[in-house]
Amino acid sequence: MIQSAQVWTSLVKNLQDDPRVARLMTTRMGQYLSSHPFLALTLLMFSVMAALPVGIFFTFALVTGVISATGFVFVEVILLIVGGLTLLSILVGIALFSLLVSVVVNALIISIPGQLKNYAHWAKNGVNQKVESETSGLKEL
Numbered sequence: 001m002i003q004s005a006q007v008w009t010s011l012v013k014n015l016q017d018d019p020r021v022a023r024l025m026t027t028r029m030g031q032y033l034s035s036h037p038f039l040a041l042t043l044l045m046f047s048v049m050a051a052l053p054v055g056i057f058f059t060f061a062l063v064t065g066v067i068s069a070t071g072f073v074f075v076e077v078i079l080l081i082v083g084g085l086t087l088l089s090i091l092v093g094i095a096l097f098s099l100l101v102s103v104v105v106n107a108l109i110i111s112i113p114g115q116l117k118n119y120a121h122w123a124k125n126g127v128n129q130k131v132e133s134e135t136s137g138l139k140e141l
Contacts, residue, residue, distance in 0.1 A: 015021055024030045033040035 016025070025034060033043070
């Protein structure tokens with residue numbers, strides 16, 4: 001027991017000889033804590049015991065921040081992919097619609113002048129007379 005007290009005393013002596021502790025003890029707060037050892041011990045115990053929860057909280061905050069930033073990037077990438085695929089689908093639909101309209105318009109451009117030429121030819125040759133003769137032939141039957 002006496003040997004334990006000597007070890008404890010030498011540990012405190014080494015702690016007091018540390019230049020950082022000596023610098024702290026020269027401040028007003030250090031002198032106040034030196035004159036109030038119960039408060040100093042309470043503050044020391046609180047600091048030691050709070051270090052682990054505070055460290056865990058900061059680790060949690062850091063990991064949460066990293067995950068949310070990474071998640072934000074992934075959400076943005078997914079949204080861009082969905083938007084790009086939607087745009088691609090719309091452009092393919094527009095291309096197919098344009099192709100269909102072009103085919104219909106080209107078919108009309110090709111067929112209408114031919115139909116008009118045939119109509120002009122029929123009008124000159126008396127197609128109406130031919131139709132009338134055919135209907136009159138039907139009446140005779």
